[in-house]
Amino acid sequence: MSAEAVIREVAAKARAASYELAVAPRSVKDAALHAMADALLDRADEVLAANAADVARAEASGSPANIVDRLTLTQERLDGIATALRDLAALPDPVGDVVRGSTLANGLELRQVRVPFGVVGMIYEARPNVTVDAAGICLKSGNAALLRGSSNIAASNVAIVAVLRDAVVSVGLPADVIQVVPGEGHDSVKALMRARGLADVLIPRGGAGLIRSVVEESTVPVIETGVGNVHVYVDKAADLDKALAIVINSKTQRTSVCNSAESLLVHADIAEEFLPKVIPALQERGVQIHGDEAFQAYDLVEPVTDEDYAAEFLELKISAAVVPSLDAAVQHIRRWSSGHTEAIVTDDLGAARRFTAAVDSAAVMVNASTRFTDGGEFGFGAEIGISTQKLHARGPMGLPEMTSTKYIVTGEGHVR
Known part of the structure; x- marks a missing residue:
């Protein structure tokens, strides 16, 4: 037959x-x-x-x-x-x-x-x-x-x-x-x-x-x-301790799943203070960072490529860049995101509102780990998948x- x-x-x-x-x-x-x-x-x-x-x-x-x-x-x-x-x-x-x-x-x-x-x-x-x-x-x-x-x-x-x-x-x-x-x-x-x-x-x-x-x-x-090319953006108004915890959890809590972070964006105004915290914290957990020039100023950071920005790594790797503004972060996400989940860490309500309105993904987190994009975490029970399309169903x-x-x-x- x-x-x-x-x-x-x-x-x-x-x-x-x-x-x-x-x-x-x-x-x-x-x-x-x-x-x-x-x-x-x-x-x-x-x-x-x-x-x-x-x-x-x-x-x-x-x-x-x-x-x-x-x-x-x-x-x-x-x-x-x-x-x-x-x-x-x-x-x-x-x-x-x-x-x-x-x-x-x-x-x-x-x-x-x-x-x-x-x-x-x-x-x-x-x-x-x-x-x-x-x-x-x-x-x-x-x-x-x-x-x-x-x-x-x-x-x-x-x-x-x-x-x-x-x-x-x-x-x-x-x-x-x-x-x-x-x-x-x-x-x-x-x-x-x-x-x-x-x-x-x-x-x-x-x-x-x-x-x-x-x-x-x-x-x-x-x-x-859809696949999860997921971003975390740390805004200039972020609580940096909160941001560090969110980045680490989003990337390392479980790397082989689609809501794990694959890219880190940091506002230029806080990069000088935040990068010395986040880079060693990621590296201590075995994360290989592929970063732009600002990140490459630190030890063991590999040069980032377009392929890295586009990648769903599903392993202990992350692409990283410093951006001059929230709008630049949004533009980066619009270019490289798979439309799954993005997160902003900020204490500025206006920045959070602008980010959530401008980013076109199935889930947008404000001051929360990307790992929460999950049917069980949303209270739906076990999910059958996370839709990144726009017709009939979107998200978990x-x-x-x-x-x-x-x-x-x-x-x-x-x-x-």
Whole structure:
């Protein structure tokens, strides 16, 4: 059977299962989420064993440390994943929410309500936690999930999805609301991207190449998640101790994720005082700084290039520059940013307002670490991704972003 035929068969099963899930009450969906969390912990040994095999293969093949970190599961991370599922169960069910409603002049009652997409396809790299997050968010929002992870987490995904499918069956839902998309080659990915009419939306999550490929080649509608070329700007009115803590946390708290800072901009008026603090603090934590001439005046700072300014490093590297003004910082960000997250550190309310208005990114932080751009931190529960596009969803995508709407019109024999 061709890859296309296999994928269409899987997608057809997801479509059939989605009809049952769409009418399931919240109590059943929440019970499924709790069952999924319990099952992941009860069967942790088999999940962690499968993941260990993936990690060993990645290390043997020379995968970078940030990739190995992304695909690694530990008992602690598994505990966190299970907690996220339970937190998701506690959140309101978006399905059926009335977005707006009115009684028209002719007496018709009009309601716009949230409804599931139907079948959501996820195409993603590494990060087996995404398998669980996506399955959970899709289930809570009434969507069947088709999960196509990268080949380096194939064993983990098979083990995780087997656990999740058993869990949803235990509460009376069809197993096919959660499926691994079979195949490890590009043919299966391409077939999923062409399954228009069976898959309702695709969400790519990974590097720039993956996202570009899905956006450009898919005939199924795509919600684009973006890479994180994230900036921190330290304004002339910044509290420098506060700024130092924010820069360090934004860059080093976890480097392999998309909300980690990749570029540092410092206002010229405070550079002479701030650079001697921030440069050694970053270097003590192993960060390699690629800086402009002002930064290069200090030891062990490498010259910065346009490639550095454009890079999502996902490791202990950062580009850095001194800028003459807030507007210059904004211009730099407009040129190099991927539209994910930017931060300003300042005690000047006017500067903060100008920055937040002028910077066109999905999230803008004022006196806070860029690491807060996250569905869990925003109180959305586990996120399915961070959208950097402007249509349908932008920023961390939680439950409401995984729904569409329809109009329900009620009359009493009205005719036009």
